[in-house]
Amino acid sequence: MDWMLPPAFSTFAPDIDRIYYVILVLTAIAFVIVEAGLIWFVIKYRGRPDRKAYYTHGNATAEIVWTAVPAVTVVVLGIMSGPIWNKVKGRDSVPADAMPVGVRAQQFEWHVTYPGADGALGSADDFTVRNQLHVVVNRPTVVMLTAEDVIHSFFVPAFRLKQDAVPGMEIRVWFEPTQTGRFELACAELCGLGHYRMKAFVEVHTQEDYQRWLAEQTQAAATQ
Amino acid sequence: MATTAATLDQAIHHAHVDDRSFLRKYVFSTDHKIIGIQFLIMSLLFLALGGLLAMVMRWQLGFPGQAMPGGGVLPETMAPGGVLLPEFYISLVTMHGTFMVFFAIMPLLVGVFANFLIPLKIGAPDMAFPRINMASFWIAVPAGVLMVAGFFVEGGHAGAGWTAYAPLSAMPEMSGVSLGQQFWCVSLVILGLSSILGSMNYIATIINMRAPGMTWFRLPLSIWALFITSILVLLAIPILSGAAIMLLFDQTIGTHFFLPADGGQPLLWQHLFWFFGHPEVYILILPAMGFVSDIIANGSRKPIFGYHSMVFAIVGIGFLGWIVWGHHMFQSGMNPTLGMTFMISTLFIAVPSAIKTFNWLGTMWRGNLQFHVPMLHAIAFVAMFVIGGLSGVFMAATPVDIYIHDTYFIVAHIHYVLFGGSLFAIFGAITFWYPKMFGRLMSPFWGKVHFALTFVFYNLTFWPMHELGLKGHMRRIYDPSEYEFLQPLAPTNRFISIAAFLLFAVQLIFALNFVLSWFFGQKADRNPWKDTGLEWVPPSPAPHGNFDHTPTVYHMPYEFSHPHATEDYVPQNRPLEGQTRPAAAPAGQ
Numbered sequence: 001m002d003w004m005l006p007p008a009f010s011t012f013a014p015d016i017d018r019i020y021y022v023i024l025v026l027t028a029i030a031f032v033i034v035e036a037g038l039i040w041f042v043i044k045y046r047g048r049p050d051r052k053a054y055y056t057h058g059n060a061t062a063e064i065v066w067t068a069v070p071a072v073t074v075v076v077l078g079i080m081s082g083p084i085w086n087k088v089k090g091r092d093s094v095p096a097d098a099m100p101v102g103v104r105a106q107q108f109e110w111h112v113t114y115p116g117a118d119g120a121l122g123s124a125d126d127f128t129v130r131n132q133l134h135v136v137v138n139r140p141t142v143v144m145l146t147a148e149d150v151i152h153s154f155f156v157p158a159f160r161l162k163q164d165a166v167p168g169m170e171i172r173v174w175f176e177p178t179q180t181g182r183f184e185l186a187c188a189e190l191c192g193l194g195h196y197r198m199k200a201f202v203e204v205h206t207q208e209d210y211q212r213w214l215a216e217q218t219q220a221a222a223t224q
Numbered sequence: 225m226a227t228t229a230a231t232l233d234q235a236i237h238h239a240h241v242d243d244r245s246f247l248r249k250y251v252f253s254t255d256h257k258i259i260g261i262q263f264l265i266m267s268l269l270f271l272a273l274g275g276l277l278a279m280v281m282r283w284q285l286g287f288p289g290q291a292m293p294g295g296g297v298l299p300e301t302m303a304p305g306g307v308l309l310p311e312f313y314i315s316l317v318t319m320h321g322t323f324m325v326f327f328a329i330m331p332l333l334v335g336v337f338a339n340f341l342i343p344l345k346i347g348a349p350d351m352a353f354p355r356i357n358m359a360s361f362w363i364a365v366p367a368g369v370l371m372v373a374g375f376f377v378e379g380g381h382a383g384a385g386w387t388a389y390a391p392l393s394a395m396p397e398m399s400g401v402s403l404g405q406q407f408w409c410v411s412l413v414i415l416g417l418s419s420i421l422g423s424m425n426y427i428a429t430i431i432n433m434r435a436p437g438m439t440w441f442r443l444p445l446s447i448w449a450l451f452i453t454s455i456l457v458l459l460a461i462p463i464l465s466g467a468a469i470m471l472l473f474d475q476t477i478g479t480h481f482f483l484p485a486d487g488g489q490p491l492l493w494q495h496l497f498w499f500f501g502h503p504e505v506y507i508l509i510l511p512a513m514g515f516v517s518d519i520i521a522n523g524s525r526k527p528i529f530g531y532h533s534m535v536f537a538i539v540g541i542g543f544l545g546w547i548v549w550g551h552h553m554f555q556s557g558m559n560p561t562l563g564m565t566f567m568i569s570t571l572f573i574a575v576p577s578a579i580k581t582f583n584w585l586g587t588m589w590r591g592n593l594q595f596h597v598p599m600l601h602a603i604a605f606v607a608m609f610v611i612g613g614l615s616g617v618f619m620a621a622t623p624v625d626i627y628i629h630d631t632y633f634i635v636a637h638i639h640y641v642l643f644g645g646s647l648f649a650i651f652g653a654i655t656f657w658y659p660k661m662f663g664r665l666m667s668p669f670w671g672k673v674h675f676a677l678t679f680v681f682y683n684l685t686f687w688p689m690h691e692l693g694l695k696g697h698m699r700r701i702y703d704p705s706e707y708e709f710l711q712p713l714a715p716t717n718r719f720i721s722i723a724a725f726l727l728f729a730v731q732l733i734f735a736l737n738f739v740l741s742w743f744f745g746q747k748a749d750r751n752p753w754k755d756t757g758l759e760w761v762p763p764s765p766a767p768h769g770n771f772d773h774t775p776t777v778y779h780m781p782y783e784f785s786h787p788h789a790t791e792d793y794v795p796q797n798r799p800l801e802g803q804t805r806p807a808a809a810p811a812g813q
Contacts, residue, residue, distance in 0.1 A: 002691055005627075006709075016623045023621055027614040034581060034610045041588045042603065045524075046595070052792070053785040054590035058530035062586065063579070067533075070578040074571035077621060082564050084623040089560040107398065150392040150399075151490060153555065153630060157696030157709060160627045166491060166557045167391060168484025184709050188630040188698045190385045192392060192399055193311040196701040 009183065009204075010159035011140075011176040015084045017160070022080065026073060088161075094174045098142035101133065102126075105145070105152035105165040108194035110185065117218060127221045131200035133185060136210045140176040153189035156202055162188055177204040244768075252362070254354035255768050259361050260340030261661055264654070266361075266368065267331040272735070273372075274323035279728050281316045284308045286721025288703045301380060310702040311400060314383040315375070317700050321386025322408065325508065326415055327368055329642060332650045333511040334419070334457065335364070338426045338450045340657065344759035344766060345447050347435025347775045347797075352428040360422040367415035374407035382408040385700060387501070390482030390493035394474040402475065409472040416465040423457035426450060435758065437777030441535070442796070444757055444781040445528060448535050449514025452542040453507050460503040467496035494556055498549035506545040508642060509609075510538060512649030513580055516602045519652050520587050521782040522755050523599030525792050528782045529586030530579075537576035537583075544573050554622050555629045563622045570620040577613045581606060592785070592792070596753065597671035601652030604679055608644025612637055615690065630700075633693025639686045651675070651734065658738075659752050663765040664745030670737045677730040684723035688716050756783055756795050778803055 003024060005017050045051075087093055100121045102113035112133050116125030121144065135141045145154055147165035154173065155162045163173040177183075187198035205213060250258060283292045295306030302312040339357065343350050351357045374381040381404040384393035388408070396402035430451045434443075443451075471493065473479040480486035482493045521528045528534060550558060550566035584606050593599070615637040619625045628634065651674075658666050697710055704710040704717060751760035758777070762770050775797040783794040788801035 001687060003694065006695055016627055019621060020618065020624045020627075023618055023624065027617055031610065031614055034585065035607060037585050038588075038603065038607055041585065041591075042593065045588060045591045045593050047525075047592045051592045053525040053592040055527070055785050055787050056529070056590075057527050057780075058533070058583070058586065062582070063530050063533050066578055066582040067575060070574050071572070074574050074617075075568075077617070078564075078568045078571050081567060081621045081623050085560070085563055085567070085626075088623065088626060089563065091560060150395065151389055155630075155696075155698065157627070162555050162626050162629055164556045166484075168488075168490065169557050171557045184707055186696075186698055186707060190314065190317070190389070190392070190700045193309075193314060193383070193702075195314070196310060196703050197706050199707060 006157065008158060008160055009177055009179040009181070010156075010161065011178060012084070012088050013158075013160040013178075015087065019081055019084055023077065026077070089163075089173070094142045094172055095140040095176070098140035098174050099136065100142050100144060101135070102128075102144045102146070103133065103154060103165070104148055105154070105187070105191075105198075106148035107150065107192050108187070108198035110154075110198070110200040112200075114214070114217070117214065125218065127217055129217070133200060133202045134210060134213055135177060135202060135204055136207055137177050137180045137204050139207070140174055142172055142174040145171045145173055150191050151189050152187045152191045152198065155186045155188035156183055157186070158183040159202075164189055177202075180204045180206055180209075249768075252358060254350070254358045256339045256343050256351045256354070256357060257661065257766060257770075259357055260336050262361050263331050263335035263339060263364070264661075266364070267328050267336060268735075268738070270323050270327035270368065271329075271332070272731075274320055274328050275728050275731065277316045277320040277323065279725060280308065281313065281320065282721040282724045284313055284702065285704065286718040288705050308702075311380055311383060313702040314385075314700065315381040315401075315404070318382045318385050318388075318408075319371075319375070322371065322382070324642070325386060325504070326412065327371065329508050329646050329650070330419070330504075331364065333508065333646065334426075334450070334453060335361070335422060337446070337511060337515065337653060337657070338422065338454065340661065341446060341759060342426055342429050342450060343433070344660070344762070344770055345444055345757050346430060346433060346438050347758045347761075347771065347777065348429060348433035349769045349771065349774075351425050352432055353425050356421050357425050360418045360425070363421070364415055364418040367411045367418065370407050370411040370414065374404045374411075377403040377407065380404055387497055388471065388493075389497075390471060390474070390490050391484070391488075393493075394471055394482045396475060406472060406475060409468040409475075412468045413465045413472075416461045416468075419457050419461045423454035423461075426454040427458065430454075435775050435777055438758075438796075439777075441532070442777055442780050444514075445517035445531070445534055445538070446511070446514035449510045449517075449538050452538050453510045456503045456507050456510075456542055456545060460500045460507070463496060464500040464504075467493065467500065470496075491553070491556060491558060494553050495549070498552045499546075501552065502549040503542075503545040505641075506541055508646055510541060512605065512646040512653075513538070513609075515649050515653040515656070516584065516605045517587075518755075518757070518781075519598045519602040519656055520584050520606075521784060522656075522753055523594050523596060523602060524588045524591030525594065525784045526587055526591045526782075527780070527784060528583065529589070530583040531780065531782070533579050534583055537579040540576040541573065544569060544576070548573065551620060551625075554625045567620055567622045571617070573620075574613065574617060577609075581610055581613070597666070597668055597675060598652040598656035598753070600672065600675045601648045601655065604675070605645055605648045605652065608640055608648060608682075612640030612645055615640060627696070628693050630698060631693035632689045632697045632699055635699050636686050636689035636693060639689070643682060643686065648678075651678070654738070656753065657759070658741070658745075659748030659764045660759055660766055662742050662745070663748055663763075664741055665748050665752060666737050666741040666745060670733055674730060674733040674737065677733070678727065681723050681727035681730060685720055685727050688720055692716060692720075751795075754791075754793050756781055756793050758796055760795065761797055 104111040113128045115121045145165045147167040152165045159175045183202045185200040291306035295303045379401045470481040480488040548570045551570040748764045777796045778799045
């Protein structure tokens with residue numbers, strides 16, 4: 001059984017992975033204590049005709065210890081997790097220089113709207129591409145996430161990012177890729193019979209590659 | 225001696241009480257024990273059905289796109305040529321969850337054992353409202369029939385998951401399902417009525433009908449757990465019923481509670497569903513914890529360690545259950561600031577859970593452990609519940625949840641709690657109280673074989689699901705081979721499927737043991753496990769009316785291995801050495 005997380009390629013992914021491994025270590029310790037204790041007791045105190053069980057109703061010190069230790073541990077975990085959550089999902093977490101992209105989820109595809117050459121959404125040079133999200137490496141992208149029909153979920157495992165797309169809401173979610181390449185984008189919320197094939201890819205370009213791709217697209221749009 | 229007394233008791237009851245017709249005695253019975261057994265048979269059938277649906281799903285996940293052996297019997301609308309259709313697959317996903325949660329685990333824990341155990345364990349002749357109790361079973365039956373019927377209507381059964389997220393569940397034009405989803409809503413509303421009537425009855429009975437001397441802190445932990453569970457049921461189920469009616473109206477009469485195009489709120493459904501749904505999760509585990517406490521004390525021949533802490537932990541879990549629902553919705557688009565609040569309240573569930581786990585260990589510590597079949601299942605419960613509890617911490621931590629939400633990690637988690645936890649406790653509880661139900665013991669040999677094989681195949685099935693989730697495998701997908709990043713996981717999926725088939729197959733041992741022991745099992749005396757509870761006072765099976773005279777309770781439950789007692793257990797209705805009167809005032813005074 002492999003408890004390691006797969007490679008990650010976004011700026012906040014190492015933070016998420018780190019808190020995962022912290023929890024993995026803490027829960028592994030608790031797991032070993034309890035299971036080893038259980039096995040030890042099962043062997044050591046197995047019934048024998050001449051054995052008489054030790055008559056006791058409990059122990060206040062023990063109760064305090066096994067109440068306080070988990071309580072302190074979970075508070076520490078909460079304190080460690082809070083800032084990372086805020087960094088990824090907090091209301092003011094989106095970097096100011098993030099490139100805006102519109103993503104509209106619809107049974108069973110992803111419509112990605114690009115801002116065009118002017119870098120702003122909602123202008124005349126916007127264009128829309130199906131099931132391809134092209135972004136620039138080492139530059140934050142903010143996705144304006146909407147849904148046309150039912151709830152979908154924008155999931156890029158390699159970026160450790162997941163956000164539901166809800167009809168009637170526009171949710172802003174950001175990421176900054178740290179490596180060029182092609183990564184899969186999946187729908188993670190049951191959205192109907194085609195849910196399993198509602199997939200797209202994220203293509204992470206260098207700045208120059210992205211400009212070249214943008215020019216091609218703009219040209220294609222112009223000649224149509 | 226015991227046999228003579230038992231015969232005498234039966235003679236008295238036959239002479240004075242039990243002249244009911246067959247129909248009144250076994251079908252439209254007001255006897256809480258018969259109602260419990262009726263729920264037991266119904267919910268075991270649904271458990272088998274829910275398991276069967278899971279096997280069909282596992283075929284598709286292990287062998288995507290291949291014709292299922294025996295799949296040819298399914299109609300064209302489900303699996304043409306034996307190959308599952310995606311719309312049928314999501315119906316399976318939906319109905320596996322629905323049947324297991326609402327028609328198997330919940331009635332097994334509450335319908336069966338609250339009915340059977342509460343009057344017997346508190347020293348009462350029956351429930352406070354026996355006719356309402358009968359109604360609660362006979363209302364559940366049409367709900368079950370309707371839920372099964374949904375498979376055979378046009379458009380197929382509900383396919384929006386057991387959580388029925390709107391707007392998918394509310395819009396037939398998006399899901400392709402109309403009648404099936406409506407059957408789902410109506411069935412749950414009817415079943416909810418059954419649960420509400422039942423829980424009202426359990427609460428009234430526990431408050432009012434305890435035998436003299438049965439004070440609150442002399443109640444067995446199983447009764448404490450069922451009491452708190454009943455309160456949760458009474459408060460949570462109406463929320464589900466209301467939400468299901470709203471959903472039904474959205475589909476049928478043109479309301480738009482959850483439809484954004486007309487000003488509705490999709491997230492409102494999730495808030496309502498999970499405000500019911502998280503207490504529901506504890507409804508599905510608290511009674512199991514109660515049964516396990518009873519069985520572990522018995523199997524360890526020791527009083528339960530930290531009885532009062534155990535009671536407060538049950539109450540604490542019941543309370544926390546109401547303020548954690550948002551943890552199902554971290555990635556839903558809910559205000560992210562709420563994420564912090566719900567993360568902290570959720571993490572705190574670890575505290576009462578840890579209290580319970582360590583007190584079970586404390587009970588076994590320096591005990592004289594008897595590895596009878598119920599005890600084996602109870603030990604497995606502790607071992608597996610710990611895994612389910614610890615895997616919950618990963619999802620409670622909001623940053624990690626971003627990644628593992630809606631993956632197989634959550635599937636592993638829920639099955640470690642509901643199968644590794646609740647179902648092992650149910651197997652233990654059925655074996656433990658079977659002699660009181662039917663007057664015979666289940667075969668200990670086949671019980672141990674079933675336990676060992678279930679324990680092994682269960683872990684082989686669900687443990688690797690953690691790995692699937694950590695690699696990003698989404699849940700509820702019909703064909704994982706669609707994704708490149710999931711293709712390396714195909715062998716794991718196949719391994720899980722084969723383990724699941726074996727897990728399902730070995731349940732036949734339990735089914736046979738259950739049915740055959742009814743006729744051929746070893747006859748049980750009144751108290752085959754040498755237990756301290758009042759349910760072991762009357763003969764096995766307990767007659768109508770339970771006790772020939774109301775017992776008096778002298779002490780706390782679980783008086784095992786008392787230093788001054790001659791035997792290693794002192795039943796609650798027998799004074800401890802040197803005790804002449806009930807040490808506390810009788811209940812209700």
